[in-house]
Structures are given as C-alpha cells and as structure tokens.
Amino acid sequence: MLEDNAFEKFKEQILRDGPRLGADGRFHFLCHRNLTCFNHCCHDVNIFLTPYDVLRMKRALGIPSGEFLDRYCIIPFSKTMRYPVVLLRMREDAQLACPFLEEPAGCSIYENRPWSCRTYPLGRAAPPRTSGGEDPAFYFLIREDFCCGLGESREWRVAEWLDDQGVPEYEAQGRFFQDLAQDERLGAGKSLTPEQMDMLFMVLYDLDKFRRFVFETRFLRKFQVAEDRIEAIRTDDVELMKFGFEWIRFALWQEPTLEVRKEVAAVIKAAMEARPGAQAAGPGLSSPFDKKPAGKQDESG
Numbered sequence: 320m321l322e323d324n325a326f327e328k329f330k331e332q333i334l335r336d337g338p339r340l341g342a343d344g345r346f347h348f349l350c351h352r353n354l355t356c357f358n359h360c361c362h363d364v365n366i367f368l369t370p371y372d373v374l375r376m377k378r379a380l381g382i383p384s385g386e387f388l389d390r391y392c393i394i395p396f397s398k399t400m401r402y403p404v405v406l407l408r409m410r411e412d413a414q415l416a417c418p419f420l421e422e423p424a425g426c427s428i429y430e431n432r433p434w435s436c437r438t439y440p441l442g443r444a445a446p447p448r449t450s451g452g453e454d455p456a457f458y459f460l461i462r463e464d465f466c467c468g469l470g471e472s473r474e475w476r477v478a479e480w481l482d483d484q485g486v487p488e489y490e491a492q493g494r495f496f497q498d499l500a501q502d503e504r505l506g507a508g509k510s511l512t513p514e515q516m517d518m519l520f521m522v523l524y525d526l527d528k529f530r531r532f533v534f535e536t537r538f539l540r541k542f543q544v545a546e547d548r549i550e551a552i553r554t555d556d557v558e559l560m561k562f563g564f565e566w567i568r569f570a571l572w573q574e575p576t577l578e579v580r581k582e583v584a585a586v587i588k589a590a591m592e593a594r595p596g597a598q599a600a601g602p603g604l605s606s607p608f609d610k611k612p613a614g615k616q617d618e619s620g
C-alpha cells in the first residue's frame with residue numbers, strides 16, 4: 320500500500336536528483352521472456368492510472384468505468400492531494416501480482432496496458448507549470464535491481480523507445496490530464512472541497528457515470544452544446560473525456576471552454592444582483608449534483 324505522501328516524496332526526489340533524459344537520450348534495455356526476471360515487474364507495484372488509461376482498460380475489458388474502478392483500483396485520499404488519483408489494485412495474494420498478469424504468458428491486456436507500463440524503464444516527471452508556459456516534463460531512467468533487461472546490449476533513443484511502445488497516442492490523449500495536473504492554479508492557496516474532488520473524480524475516471532450526469536440531469540439545459548457534439552459525447556468515450564476536461568476548466572477557473580445558455584446566464588446574473596456577495600448556484604464543480612464515489616478509501620487517518 321502506498322504510504323500517505325509517498326508519491327509526493329518520490330516526485331520531489333526525482334525532480335531534485337533524477338538524471339534527465341531528453342528525446343535523444345540513450346539507454347540500454349531489452350525485455351523478453353527468456354530473462355529470469357520476466358513478469359517480476361508486474362508484482363507489488365504502484366501504477367497510477369491516467370483518465371485515458373482507465374478509458375482504454377475498461378473498454379478493452381468491456382465493463383463500465385464504475386465496475387472497473389471497484390474491481391481493479393485503489394482510490395487513495397489525503398487532505399494534501401491537489402486532485403484525485405487512481406492506482407491499480409494488486410491481487411491480495413502473497414505475490415501481489417497485477418490482476419492482469421497471466422503467468423507465464425505475461426500481460427493479458429498488453430495492447431491496452433497503462434501509460435506507465437509502456438514507458439518503463441523510463442519514468443516521466445511533470446513539475447507544475449504556469450498557464451501557457453513551456454512543458455517542463457522530462458523522462459528519467461528507473462534503475463530497478465531486479466530488472467535484467469537493463470543489462471542487455473540493445474540501445475534505444477528515448478523518442479525511439481516511446482514510439483515503439485505506442486506512447487505518442489497516450490501522450491496525445493493524456494495531454495488534457497497533464498495540463499490539468501501540472502497547472503499551478505490547482506490547489507494553489509486552498510484545496511478543492513470534498514464535493515469538488517468528487518466531481519473531479521467522476522469526470523476524470525468514471526466516464527460512464529459522467530455520461531449519465533450529462534444526459535440524465537439538467538446539465539444540457541444549462542450549457543449550449545452543438546447537436547453533433549452531443550451525439551459524439553453520447554457514444555464516444557474519448558469525445559466525452561475531452562468534453563469533461565473543458566467542463567473542469569470552465570468550472571474551476573471560469574475559462575470560456577463552454578457556453579452557458581443565455582437564459583441560464585440571465586437567471587444567474589439576476590440572482591447575483593438580488594443578493595450581492597452571495598455565490599450564485601451556477602454550473603460549477605461545487606454544484607451538489609452527486610454523491611461520494613463508491614470504493615473511495617480514506618488513508619488520511
């Protein structure tokens with residue numbers, strides 16, 4: 320189990336001491352089933368899942384996002400978190416194997432394995448950045464003693480390795496989440512409220528629940544969304560995920576990513592004028608639309 324703040328401490332250490340690898344950085348590595356360590360790295364490991372990881376994995380398994388989160392994930396919580404995170408839950412046996420490991424064959428969801436499984440033995444560190452600033456993220460080599468692949472003679476350039484592992488697609492779809500997670504405004508000054516964290520959790524990771532939220536509440540009566548967009552988010556998970564990020568940015572920082580319907584804007588304006596200083600019941604993340612996500616584990620003690 321991940322200790323409270325262990326991830327933040329690890330991140331701080333990497334940002335401080337980790338040797339950084341650019342796109343042309345080189346390293347030696349080859350992973351194959353003849354190595355004595357084959358499958359070793361798929362045990363007792365902390366794998367953070369991105370929203371796109373969850374989307375790909377639940378789709379590959381043919382189950383709703385809520386069921387995926389309940390069956391395969393740990394949702395740690397502490398008061399210092401800037402945004403919700405999700406970890407893959409290892410099996411509860413002596414070996415603590417990944418639930419998707421099939422011995423001796425290997426990963427049973429290989430085509431849809433998470434981002435961090437793809438980049439290994441490279442890790443990605445992403446310091447906070449200012450809005451519009453250059454992305455300061457970088458890759459670094461993870462040196463695990465048990466990994467014999469690092470002693471193989473095959474040399475890779477970082478960009479070549481990432482390409483070989485299908486990472487560019489994950490980076491393209493993951494950039495919305497990276498932008499959000501690295502945004503220095505998130506958690507600056509004051510933490511998100513529990514209600515905001517719950518809403519963020521739903522939009523980021525529980526896409527099928529978010530779809531019900533969009534289509535089964537007054538959401539679309541509040542926002543002006545083009546008909547073809549509505550049809551896209553009804554059926555396409557990737558489009559729904561992108562739409563969710565637009566709503567988050569609108570709700571958290573009032574960015575003009577979504578358009579409030581004129582009649583709703585007029586009601587909000589009238590309410591604000593009638594009660595100066597009061598917070599209008601706008602379509603923000605703090606709206607009491609939902610309950611705490613199922614399966615959440617409070618590790619804050």
Ligand code: SF4
Binds near residue numbers: 349351358360468
């Ligand atoms: S430990 Fe390294 S070489 Fe061995 S299976 Fe895992 S990634 Fe491959």
Ligand code: SF4
Binds near residue numbers: 360366420421425
């Ligand atoms: S998802 Fe696949 S590659 Fe990643 S830890 Fe699990 S079995 Fe290994």
